[in-house]
Amino acid sequence: ETGVTQTPRHLVMGMTNKKSLKCEQHLGHNAMYWYKQSAKKPLELMFVYNFKEQTENNSVPSRFSPECPNSSHLFLHLHTLQPEDSALYLCASSQEVGSSYEQYFGPGTRLTVT
Amino acid sequence: GQNIDQPTEMTATEGAIVQINCTYQTSGFNGLFWYQQHAGEAPTFLSYNVLDGLEEKGRFSSFLSRSKGYSYLLLKELQMKDSASYLCAVRDRASGTYKYIFGTGTRLKVLA
Numbered sequence: 001e002t003g004v005t006q007t008p009r010h011l012v013m014g015m016t017n018k019k020s021l022k023c024e025q026h027l028g029h030n031a032m033y034w035y036k037q038s039a040k041k042p043l044e045l046m047f048v049y050n051f052k053e054q055t056e057n058n059s060v061p062s063r064f065s066p067e068c069p070n071s072s073h074l075f076l077h078l079h080t081l082q083p084e085d086s087a088l089y090l091c092a093s094s095q096e097v098g099s100s101y102e103q104y105f106g107p108g109t110r111l112t113v114t
Numbered sequence: 115g116q117n118i119d120q121p122t123e124m125t126a127t128e129g130a131i132v133q134i135n136c137t138y139q140t141s142g143f144n145g146l147f148w149y150q151q152h153a154g155e156a157p158t159f160l161s162y163n164v165l166d167g168l169e170e171k172g173r174f175s176s177f178l179s180r181s182k183g184y185s186y187l188l189l190k191e192l193q194m195k196d197s198a199s200y201l202c203a204v205r206d207r208a209s210g211t212y213k214y215i216f217g218t219g220t221r222l223k224v225l226a
Binding site: 106 | 205207214
């Protein structure tokens with residue numbers, strides 16, 4: 001248990017569906033992140049929020065839409081995804097962005113797009 | 115561009131010492147992290163280096179040379195539970211915002 005929870009743990013969706021991934025951290029952190037992890041590829045940073053403000057969008061397609069209503073919750077809204085979007089989506093948090101603050105990762109959501 | 119290289123796989127024997135290397139190219143280096151990831155689990159933090167030199171934490175140590183764009187993770191007294199992937203990650207601030215760039219990870223197998 002890292003103090004970061006993600007739901008659902010597994011998700012299968014069709015290309016025309018709309019779904020959302022949820023992340024919650026219980027660590028009192030101020031920064032939250034979304035990553036994509038595909039087989040045999042490096043972890044890819046997608047979005048960064050620092051004190052609820054989005055500070056980084058790493059050229060992510062608009063079919064992925066993040067939302068950070070408060071410092072403890074982070075959502076990733078998904079619509080009209082492609083099969084190549086199938087991957088493990090990891091949420092992470094840290095005290096702040098920068099300095100020596102390490103990231104704490106959630107268990108991930110395994111997404112399959114059919 | 116930004117790039118991180120680390121070996122894909124390594125094998126070592128229980129009780130031995132193993133060194134996992136990482137080389138990187140970034141324009142705005144702002145710190146280097148090592149994470150451990152067991153199969154099917156989330157990455158967990160191992161170490162952080164921002165200045166040159168060695169950081170020691172129990173059985174694990176991490177070294178950084180910024181001039182060479184090089185780091186290594188040293189694992190001593192290997193145990194079977196150390197079988198995992200080890201991820202090298204660099205934080206870059208060239209564009210004014212923080213980016214975290216990960217390597218593909220080194221899968222370490224510890225044999226009895």
